[in-house]
Amino acid sequence: MSTIRLRNVTKRFGSLVAVNRANLDVEAGEVLCLLGPSGCGKTTTLRMIAGLEDATEGDILVAERRVNHLRPSQRDIAMVFQFYALYPVLTVAENLAYPLHYERISKAKIEERVNRVASLLHLESVLQRTPGQLAEGEKQRAAVGRAIIRDPNCFLFDEPLSRLDIEQRQVMRGQIKELLAGLSKATVIVTHDQLEALTMADRIAVMRDGIIEQVDTPHRIFTEPANLFVAGFIGTPRMNLIEATLTEAGESHLRFELGGQQVRLPVTRPGLGAGSRITLGVRPRACEFVSEPDDGAISGQVDLVEPMGAETLVHLLHGDQDLRVVVDRTTRLTVGEQANLRFEPGSVHLFDEAGRRVEPAP
Amino acid sequence: MKRRRLGHAGWGWTAFAGLVSFIYFFPVLWIVLTAFKAHTDALAIPPKWIFTPTLENFVSVFARAYIKGQTAVDTNFDVYFFNSIFIAGSSVLIALVIGTLAAYGFSRYPLRGNSTYLFIILTTRMLPPIVVIIPIFLMFRVSGLSGTYLGVILLYTAFNLPFTIWMMKSFFDELSPEVEDAARLDGSNGYRVFFRICMPQVKAGLAATAVFGLILTWNEFLFALLLTGVETRTVPVAMAQTIGGDIGVRWGLLAAIETLFLIPVVVVVYVLQNHLLRGVTFGTIRR
Numbered sequence: 016m017s018t019i020r021l022r023n024v025t026k027r028f029g030s031l032v033a034v035n036r037a038n039l040d041v042e043a044g045e046v047l048c049l050l051g052p053s054g055c056g057k058t059t060t061l062r063m064i065a066g067l068e069d070a071t072e073g074d075i076l077v078a079e080r081r082v083n084h085l086r087p088s089q090r091d092i093a094m095v096f097q098f099y100a101l102y103p104v105l106t107v108a109e110n111l112a113y114p115l116h117y118e119r120i121s122k123a124k125i126e127e128r129v130n131r132v133a134s135l136l137h138l139e140s141v142l143q144r145t146p147g148q149l150a151e152g153e154k155q156r157a158a159v160g161r162a163i164i165r166d167p168n169c170f171l172f173d174e175p176l177s178r179l180d181i182e183q184r185q186v187m188r189g190q191i192k193e194l195l196a197g198l199s200k201a202t203v204i205v206t207h208d209q210l211e212a213l214t215m216a217d218r219i220a221v222m223r224d225g226i227i228e229q230v231d232t233p234h235r236i237f238t239e240p241a242n243l244f245v246a247g248f249i250g251t252p253r254m255n256l257i258e259a260t261l262t263e264a265g266e267s268h269l270r271f272e273l274g275g276q277q278v279r280l281p282v283t284r285p286g287l288g289a290g291s292r293i294t295l296g297v298r299p300r301a302c303e304f305v306s307e308p309d310d311g312a313i314s315g316q317v318d319l320v321e322p323m324g325a326e327t328l329v330h331l332l333h334g335d336q337d338l339r340v341v342v343d344r345t346t347r348l349t350v351g352e353q354a355n356l357r358f359e360p361g362s363v364h365l366f367d368e369a370g371r372r373v374e375p376a377p
Numbered sequence: 378m379k380r381r382r383l384g385h386a387g388w389g390w391t392a393f394a395g396l397v398s399f400i401y402f403f404p405v406l407w408i409v410l411t412a413f414k415a416h417t418d419a420l421a422i423p424p425k426w427i428f429t430p431t432l433e434n435f436v437s438v439f440a441r442a443y444i445k446g447q448t449a450v451d452t453n454f455d456v457y458f459f460n461s462i463f464i465a466g467s468s469v470l471i472a473l474v475i476g477t478l479a480a481y482g483f484s485r486y487p488l489r490g491n492s493t494y495l496f497i498i499l500t501t502r503m504l505p506p507i508v509v510i511i512p513i514f515l516m517f518r519v520s521g522l523s524g525t526y527l528g529v530i531l532l533y534t535a536f537n538l539p540f541t542i543w544m545m546k547s548f549f550d551e552l553s554p555e556v557e558d559a560a561r562l563d564g565s566n567g568y569r570v571f572f573r574i575c576m577p578q579v580k581a582g583l584a585a586t587a588v589f590g591l592i593l594t595w596n597e598f599l600f601a602l603l604l605t606g607v608e609t610r611t612v613p614v615a616m617a618q619t620i621g622g623d624i625g626v627r628w629g630l631l632a633a634i635e636t637l638f639l640i641p642v643v644v645v646v647y648v649l650q651n652h653l654l655r656g657v658t659f660g661t662i663r664r
Contacts, residue, residue: 067558087561100559104577114563161563 017043017078017169017200019064024073026059026225033059035225036073041169044199046192047230048212051222052248057205060222061171064203066090078168093162094171098178099154101146107157108133108142114165132160135194152183163194169201176211188214209249213237221245243370246296252328252339254364255302257295264289271295274334279310281360284373293373296364299328299339304346305357312357317348331356405639411632419628434633441630454634456608457615462641464526464611465594468533469587475534476541477583481571483542484549485557495546498539506536506599517604524606532600537590544589548582549575584652588645595642612638 019041026034034056041047049057062068064075066087074081082090093114101110111129133139136156146154155178162170175191176184192215195202206212212219213233220230221244229241240246246254262277263270264287270279273295287293305312315333322328322344329348331338333356340356348354365373386394411419413430440449483491513532514523522528552575560574576583598613605611616634620626646653 065558065562067561086566087558088564088566090562092562094559094562096555096559098553098555100553100555102556102560102574113560116569117564161559 018076019047019169019201019203020074020076020079021060021064022074022076024060024063024070024075026056026063026068027071032225034063037225037227039220039227039230041201041203043201046195046202046204046215046217048216048219049203049205049222050209050212050219050248051207053207055222056225057207057222058173061094061173061203061205064169065092065094065171091165091168092171093165093167093169095158095162095173095175097174099146099158101154101157101161103146106143106145107138107149107153110146110157111138111142111160111164114161118165128164132164135163136160136190151178151180152187155179155183155187159191159194163198167200169203170195170198172202172204174206175204176206177208184211191215209251213249221248223248239372240296240364241372243294243296243366246364246366246372250298252299252341255295255297255299255336255338256366257297257333257336257338259293259295261287261289261291261293273313274336276313276333277310278313278358280358280363281311282363282365283376284365285376286367286373287365292368294366294370295358296366297338297358298362299341301359301362302338302340302356303359304329304340304342304348305355308355309357311360312355314353314355317350317352317354320348320350329354408632408635411628412636414629414632416627416629419632434627434629435637437627437630438633438637454612454615457610457612458637460526460605460609461595461612461638464529464533464609465591467526468530468537468594469590471530471534472537472541472590473583473587476538476586477545477576477579479538480542480545481549481575484546485554495543498542501535502539510599510603513600514603523604524609526609529601529604529609529611532604533594533597536597537594540593541586541590544586545579545582548579552578581652584649588649588653591645592642 019039021037021039024034024037025032037056037060039047039060049060051057059068063070064077066082066085066089070083075083077090077092101107102113105113108129111132112125115125115128129142130139133142136159138153138156138160141149141153141157146157149157155175159175172191176187179187188211204212204215213236216233218230219233219236221228221236223244229236229245231239231241236245236249240249240254243256247256257273259271259273259278261269262272264284267283268279268281269283269287270277271293272278308314313333315331315338317329318332318337319330320327321330323341325344326341327344327346327348329340329342329346331340331354338356342348367373412434413432414425414428415431415433418425418428437449438452439454440451483495488494517523517528520528522531557570557574560570565573596613597611598617601611601614602617605614612634616631616638619630619634
């Protein structure tokens with residue numbers, strides 16, 4: 016079975032902890048995206064799975080077998096590198112055939128497989144060129160081709176689309192997703208682009224400072240972020256995170272004080288009592304402007320209006336906090352105007368003082 | 378980068394470049410001309426541009442009479458040419474093999490204090506060679522290496538090594554480590570990564586390093602003078618020994634030796650010139 020498992024894997028570079036007790040399970044046929052800002056340890060994690068870095072502690076299992084002591088060449092893993100890492104002096108055909116060297120199969124067989132992969136990835140016309148003569152998109156496809164020509168235990172992708180332009184990126188995203196769906200291997204994709212992760216992954220692992228903050232489906236990562244970091248990291252425009260104090264915890268509502276204003280929201284959280292310091296998380300698309308102030312709305316001053324085509328991004332200054340609100344492009348607001356903003360109660364996220372998500376009653 | 382059309386610079390600049398090249402090349406040209414002059418033409422004042430060419434000088438490189446009127450005897454210059462080629466070729470080759478392996482090691486598997494080691498290696502080239510000539514001469518006398526091929530080849534190898542290591546290391550440093558990682562994941566062991574992936578990428582570097590090392594060794598005089606014997610004498614030493622004799626310095630003969638002496642290096646550089654250009658500009662242009 017093609018699986019990848021990490022058990023309390025830690026990597027230290029001197030005193031720096033690059034990856035801290037990471038636990039992950041990637042099942043056969045599953046695509047897991049490691050998502051996080053640069054320097055969060057996601058590439059190091061990937062390189063440890065590949066065997067290009069040794070884990071300081073913990074166990075790495077590939078296909079249910081502990082591989083910590085195995086060299087990269089013995090792990091039977093195919094990897095696509097960020098800068099493609101095509102062999103510069105070999106032609107595309109030779110690049111594709113390179114991983115087959117140790118399979119001891121006939122020349123004709125090799126050629127057949129090279130041609131099959133080439134036609135799958137539309138590389139037939141460039142087979143005799145060297146990587147230096149390829150366009151960026153062709154390099155990318157050649158790198159993917161070299162990975163899928165074997166039948167490895169699992170696939171690793173390191174920022175596979177970061178070097179492509181936006182249009183090629185969308186095309187390749189779809190192609191890779193389609194390709195991986197047909198291979199039923201455990202796959203780990205490292206990316207810092209959340210759109211890439213949300214579209215390609217079956218599950219996403221969000222990392223920060225060497226720690227895996229949350230592992231979940233793209234949907235749940237978006238709708239139920241486990242903590243403030245994930246909440247702020249996923250979603251564009253960024254989620255509004257507003258510090259507030261809970262002043263009243265009623266049976267069917269909560270009342271907050273934020274920026275000197277009182278807001279009453281018809282939500283409940285069993286874990287919270289009056290007086291707790293919390294952070295409210297509201298996505299820019301989960302609030303709306305209302306004409307009349309009421310006890311469920313906060314007021315502020317329109318600070319900036321950014322039309323984005325289909326929608327308009329409005330910055331509302333509430334106290335010293337900049338709230339981002341996405342409204343329909345037909346909504347007319349002028350800078351300097353006072354406006355009242357109401358949060359969609361079902362979409363409000365609450366985080367406790369430690370930044371952890373406070374779950375609603377089951 | 379847009380490739381410029383040949384001759385794009387125009388006639389003015391081409392002529393100017395031609396003039397500068399001519400000034401640089403003039404000494405070589407004069408030597409080659411002198412090689413084809415008879416003794417009287419070579420000494421003529423003002424210098425002669427038009428003369429009857431003769432091959433007499435080239436003949437007497439290999440066989441000549443040492444005293445006027447005697448029959449010509451073999452000068453052994455064929456042996457000296459062989460010695461020069463053999464000694465320079467071997468030492469450059471050995472230095473290239475050891476140096477390339479060392480450079481790869483320094484580049485990919487840095488030691489604790491890597492740069493210190495590299496610096497120490499370089500310090501051996503920092504003092505003028507003449508400073509160490511007495512100890513080396515004594516060491517060669519004691520060890521019996523004096524006058525042997527092995528001795529002088531080892532010495533030149535040692536001369537070439539620091540330069541080879543530094544130069545090859547810079548070439549290996551330029552290579553993308555990702556490519557080697559990819560080869561490892563594709564099932565290659567260290568040897569295959571080195572020979573199949575790395576070496577083809579540094580071909581230009583090998584060529585450039587070989588040519589520089591060759592020129593250095595080919596022209597070396599001081600150590601060759603002291604450490605080679607009659608059998609292992611190289612051309613620069615033999616050349617120096619032809620100066621003198623009953624009719625003063627035979628400029629035509631010297632020029633003929635020099636002309637012949639130029640040929641092997643010119644051939645090597647010509648063969649490697651495409652690599653050479655890429656080699657010396659490597660790393661100065663971002664890919």
